[in-house]
Amino acid sequence: MEKLLENIIESNRRYTVQGELASYIPELTKANKDALGIFITTLNGEEFYAGDNEIKFTIQSISKIISLIIAIMDNGKDYVFSKVGMEPTKDSFNSIIDLELNDLNKPLNPMINAGAIATVSMIRGKDKDEVFSRILEFTKKLCGNEDxxxxxxxxxxxxxxxxxxRALAYFMKSTSIIEKDVEEVLDVYFKQCSIEVTSKDLSKIALVFANEGVSPWSEERIMPKEVxxxxxxxxTTCxxxxxxxxxxxxxxxxxKSGVGGGILAVAPGKMGIGIVGPALDEKGNSIAGVEVLKDLSHELELSIF
Amino acid sequence: MEKLLENIIESNRRYTVQGELASYIPELTKANKDALGIFITTLNGEEFYAGDNEIKFTIQSISKIISLIIAIMDNGKDYVFSKVGMEPTKDSFNSIIDLELNDLNKPLNPMINAGAIATVSMIRGKDKDEVFSRILEFTKKLCGNEDxxxxxxxxxxxxxxxxxxRALAYFMKSTSIIEKDVEEVLDVYFKQCSIEVTSKDLSKIALVFANEGVSPWSEERIMPKEVxxxxxxxxTTCxxxxxxxxxxxxxxxxxKSGVGGGILAVAPGKMGIGIVGPALDEKGNSIAGVEVLKDLSHELELSIF
Amino acid sequence: MEKLLENIIESNRRYTVQGELASYIPELTKANKDALGIFITTLNGEEFYAGDNEIKFTIQSISKIISLIIAIMDNGKDYVFSKVGMEPTKDSFNSIIDLELNDLNKPLNPMINAGAIATVSMIRGKDKDEVFSRILEFTKKLCGNEDxxxxxxxxxxxxxxxxxxRALAYFMKSTSIIEKDVEEVLDVYFKQCSIEVTSKDLSKIALVFANEGVSPWSEERIMPKEVxxxxxxxxTTCxxxxxxxxxxxxxxxxxKSGVGGGILAVAPGKMGIGIVGPALDEKGNSIAGVEVLKDLSHELELSIF
Amino acid sequence: MEKLLENIIESNRRYTVQGELASYIPELTKANKDALGIFITTLNGEEFYAGDNEIKFTIQSISKIISLIIAIMDNGKDYVFSKVGMEPTKDSFNSIIDLELNDLNKPLNPMINAGAIATVSMIRGKDKDEVFSRILEFTKKLCGNEDxxxxxxxxxxxxxxxxxxRALAYFMKSTSIIEKDVEEVLDVYFKQCSIEVTSKDLSKIALVFANEGVSPWSEERIMPKEVxxxxxxxxTTCxxxxxxxxxxxxxxxxxKSGVGGGILAVAPGKMGIGIVGPALDEKGNSIAGVEVLKDLSHELELSIF
Structure with missing residues (x-):
């Protein structure tokens, strides 16, 4: 297995030169564009890794699934999806068009920026610090990493x-999708995107999903199976x-991918996979990371379909 | 099982009054709006059914998966998806907007009308009659129904x-997505949509997918597993x-649903499901049929996720 | 003439019941929905009026032409129209779609909100107070009204x-159409929309345009003829x-109309017209005011076409 | 005047290299890309011309104003504009998006292709030959040119x-904007676009508008002043x-411009102007022709604003 991972990493490293680092914020352009690494944790407790699996990067959009879990656990599925849709879209993650064209002005799903910001606005807490603190603590629990x-x-x-x-958030404020103060919601959103992780952390989060919500190490149920x-x-869809x-x-x-270069992938009942590769394709996904997952999925026949 | 199906059918029949028959062609408004039926075939050969499972209806959009199979088997996956995308869309099945906004003027996926028409245009045959004949024969084989x-x-x-x-097809002709004569392609498309089936036929087609491409009755491989x-x-996505x-x-x-009221659903490794219920919701799906599948999936824990 | 105006006002007053007061800010719903008035000043100095011409209302979008004049006089036509387009649009005044679809992310014209906010951002001044002060002083000069x-x-x-x-402005900040601080630009924009005028004030501003930029009372050139x-x-187009x-x-x-109920209309070489009628049609124009202008234009053959 | 025209033509001829011939139909690429000519007829009967004013070209979109006149005279303004809007659009002439987004599925105006095709469908005649014959005869009358x-x-x-x-027309058929047979309507449309004219012909048509509908040579009223x-x-707007x-x-x-390279321009009460210059800018207007009109309008102060 270690050998397989090494081969896959090395044979796909060439794709990194075809990608670009995220450039929308200056800090992200400081990442190592050539880096590529993988970390896998299996349900029976084994760990495998290869490449630059130890480098740190910000979680970015992968945090969207964490805030979605908390929002659902706080408010119930029905309330959350009354404010945010569940439909995939062919538009890019920061598109504002759908907010206007959509009949209900609902963001289409919680994985695009608009939907993620709306999701964060539904998380409970007496102020923005408490909201963020809840997100950070929950992320630590999912990773089993207090640091x-x-x-x-x-x-x-x-x-x-x-x-x-801000444009997305104020638009949703104008249509009452967001009820809280916009700047407070955005502050939490910017902070959760800036949580620093490694590919190991992502593989641990993925493993909780692979295990249907029960922590494989503590055997504690972290979230309901339905969630x-x-x-x-x-x-899968978005x-x-x-x-x-x-x-x-x-x-x-x-x-789920993030513009920090991470990808978290779940092989249900089998393993949690964390990838890092900061060079992105034009959609914003790790360009070499996607290729690594393609090879891995074929070799191990992991597709759920 | 029969009892379960009967209960599910009867408890969801009340949804039919909230739906509408497809009205875009006069013929479809002649269907029985109150009808609701289900037919299930399992991989070990059992058959279960309830409700109005024997009524006939036209296959409509469910035929899109059949022409997609043939187009891939004729041309290879890469060629087909160079002409038609794989991305879900929030726009309705007969939307023309995406054809213009999309950079490559590719229809977004083969399940919307534009994508399905483009798919049909790629099926080989010396003329439209041969193309349609191939579709019909393949459908018969999938159903194991010569009639x-x-x-x-x-x-x-x-x-x-x-x-x-026609508007969709001529648009694609203008952007060279469709190369053949538009009226010939449409003739095949209209014909394949008009193939008459029952819920049993749909359950048999679904069963082939549940069995990864091998006919459960003849044990013949009908299509490659990858297809x-x-x-x-x-x-799943579209x-x-x-x-x-x-x-x-x-x-x-x-x-996959059709505006004739059918839904074909695959429980991989388990069963093929066919539903009929001509009263549609506003998206064009059988309104009671979706509810039937919801109950069935919960009761039997069929979700692939 | 007075008689004509009175007839036109009275015969069109019935349209006010079909309209609605602007409701997006609570303050505007306090206006008198039944009000309708007109004030005309001719180039040879005559004044005519009828109806509720004396009521005060906020200038709202009519201020967009004033900030456009100043922005052009500050920066030249070429610079201003490198940031804001000149093309009419079928989208509503607060639409955000075009900002994303448009190749250059330029707002389509200076009469929609996005374009007007971008225009305000180009007006010179050491801080927002100076910018607004310049707008207010220029408006006073156009009206010949120091109050x-x-x-x-x-x-x-x-x-x-x-x-x-805010959504529009932050979007334009993200595409560098707006370079200044967004909240400072918006503060000026909100203030200029809140300048209180009467139909007489509007007729005086219109008269300056009718006289090609020279104040008919002071004979001072207020702006170049080309402006x-x-x-x-x-x-005319937007x-x-x-x-x-x-x-x-x-x-x-x-x-130019405003959601405060005002319309400013120019009959070149002849007269300046100010209308007030706070009941709006669904596009945001004074519903009875448009009818008044229709009758007036027909009666006096004022169309420039 | 002749000298002025010659100077304007020669100084703007350099723009032709920056343009492209219309390429959507093979025939149009046979035009002379370097050609540039102008023909002016004044209301007092004088004629002035310069450059390649004698070359023939197809009228293309300029025919849209002719079919609009006939449709209004056949059906009245109210009926025509119940089927076709009057609003300018920022979308290109062959865009299909607005047909779907627009609430009423009305083409936005009669100058875009969709609107023009809808307009042609309203012209009376027992068959398509009679409809086209009426258009051709009316065009001859406007030009005073029987040939x-x-x-x-x-x-x-x-x-x-x-x-x-075809895509535009079938879309409008599907929304009942077009009631006649689509292919018959398109046949008339394609034919009217293919009428061959010279810059002199365009200047004569323009002169009828400059004279408010009365033929300056026969003194016959060809259309009502309101039309x-x-x-x-x-x-002006579209x-x-x-x-x-x-x-x-x-x-x-x-x-009004056409992709054959023609522009027809009206100086009300003064003159009719015809331009030919087949090299087009990216919007589809004669690239040098627009520059010629800019110089001419400035030199002779022709702007109606």
């Missing part, structure tokens, strides 16, 4: 330059931005 | 009133029109 | 509830929101 | 390759495709 923290310079950079996200089912479904359909056909694993 | 035939009055009605489909995987994936995301979350079975 | 002032409660209401305008030509053209085309056909006068 | 005829090879080329126009006013208004707004600001003459 997670926010990358402050990325957070400040996101906050300073987040005009497009894991909802999240896995939405990752998790890889506007390349989700193609990813489902070619790879067939519930997955 | 399938076209409902002529529906076909004529479709052909006469299909202005929206069944592609089709099941695309049914099969229920612009309600596919919600359907995946709530039901979690690769499915 | 103009901001309606503070409307201004505060706009500022508090202006989420849609008046640009403004009159843009009022001044009445997404009803501009129909207004041009039916009435044919360069005009 | 006008269709360029058969352009007509055949248009008919053979007009898939995009000329409607046409001039729509030319006549130059999605560059109409900028054209109005820079030139200010009611005008």
């Amino acid at each position: 997670l923290k926010v990358n402050e310079s990325v957070y400040i950079s996101e906050k300073k330059t987040g005009s497009r996200n 894991t089912r909802i999240i896995k479904t939405i990752m 998790g890889m931005y506007d390349a989700s359909g193609e990813f489902a056909v070619n790879i067939g694993l519930p997955s | 399938l035939k076209v409902n002529e009055s529906v076909y004529i009605s479709e052909k006469k009133t299909g202005s929206r489909n 069944t995987r592609i089709i099941k994936t695309i049914m 099969g229920m029109y612009d309600a596919s995301g919600e359907f995946a979350v709530n039901i979690g079975l690769p499915s | 103009l002032k901001v309606n503070e409660s409307v201004y505060i209401s706009e500022k508090k509830t202006g989420s849609r305008n 008046t030509r640009i403004i009159k053209t843009i009022m 001044g009445m929101y997404d009803a501009s085309g129909e207004f041009a056909v039916n009435i044919g006068l360069p005009s | 006008l005829k269709v360029n058969e090879s352009v007509y055949i080329s248009e008919k053979k390759t007009g898939s995009r126009n 000329t006013r409607i046409i001039k208004t729509i030319m 006549g130059m495709y999605d560059a109409s707004g900028e054209f109005a600001v820079n030139i200010g003459l009611p005008s």
